[in-house]
Amino acid sequence: MINWKKIDTVLLDMDGTLLDLNFDNHFWKEFVPLKYAELHGLSVHAAKQQLVPLFKSMEGKLEWYCLDYWSETLRLDIAGLKAELSELIAVLPHVVEFLDKMRQSPKKVLLVTNAHRDSLALKMEKTCLQPFFDAIISSHDMGVPKEQANFWELLQQRQAFEKQATLLVDDNLAVLDSAQRFGIGYLISISKPDTRLPKRDITNYPAIEDFRELMDGL
Numbered sequence: 001m002i003n004w005k006k007i008d009t010v011l012l013d014m015d016g017t018l019l020d021l022n023f024d025n026h027f028w029k030e031f032v033p034l035k036y037a038e039l040h041g042l043s044v045h046a047a048k049q050q051l052v053p054l055f056k057s058m059e060g061k062l063e064w065y066c067l068d069y070w071s072e073t074l075r076l077d078i079a080g081l082k083a084e085l086s087e088l089i090a091v092l093p094h095v096v097e098f099l100d101k102m103r104q105s106p107k108k109v110l111l112v113t114n115a116h117r118d119s120l121a122l123k124m125e126k127t128c129l130q131p132f133f134d135a136i137i138s139s140h141d142m143g144v145p146k147e148q149a150n151f152w153e154l155l156q157q158r159q160a161f162e163k164q165a166t167l168l169v170d171d172n173l174a175v176l177d178s179a180q181r182f183g184i185g186y187l188i189s190i191s192k193p194d195t196r197l198p199k200r201d202i203t204n205y206p207a208i209e210d211f212r213e214l215m216d217g218l
């Protein structure tokens with residue numbers, strides 16, 4: 001699927017790529033509406049009806065990924081609630097094997113995420129993946145989400161990489177689109193970001209179901 005000899009930098013997304021998106025899906029679709037319903041004396045159904053359009057309107061914006069924004073808007077302690085649900089945080093199958101292989105190679109490996117620093121810290125604490133990366137970058141540090149093409153320019157200013165020799169693996173197609181516009185050489189998506197949901201059909205980019213498919217020739 002990939003000629004590893006041509007790649008010297010690997011950019012990896014976190015949620016839905018390395019970690020099971022079931023945590024985030026369950027958190028936003030079930031747990032937050034439940035807590036919001038309790039706070040406002042609503043049924044869970046009514047809470048979902050209020051929250052779904054609100055979440056939809058913020059998709060792709062940096063605020064969507066900002067725990068402080070949601071804590072303020074919803075009047076809930078979002079970071080605290082995430083910690084409450086943290087037993088659901090899980091690494092996707094075969095990710096550790098892949099990261100281990102990466103660590104043995106001279107390639108530069110960066111975790112590049114839209115996750116807020118607080119979510120990132122909680123997930124690194126739960127999964128112990130931190131030592132596998134040369135650097136961990138949150139788009140909040142740059143003030144621009146990965147969905148915007150100038151994110152990649154800002155990233156390149158901080159972490160020198162040659163775009164033609166760079167691979168990005170990300171489950172978010174809007175992020176792959178912006179990376180493509182910027183000129184990242186190799187783009188791969190994830191067809192099963194949430195282990196509890198069926199496989200997605202992805203046509204715009206090559207997609208893997210798990211990281212075993214990328215380990216040939218490594």
Ligand SMILES: [Mg+2]
Pocket residue numbers: 013014015016017170171172
């Ligand atoms: Mg993702």
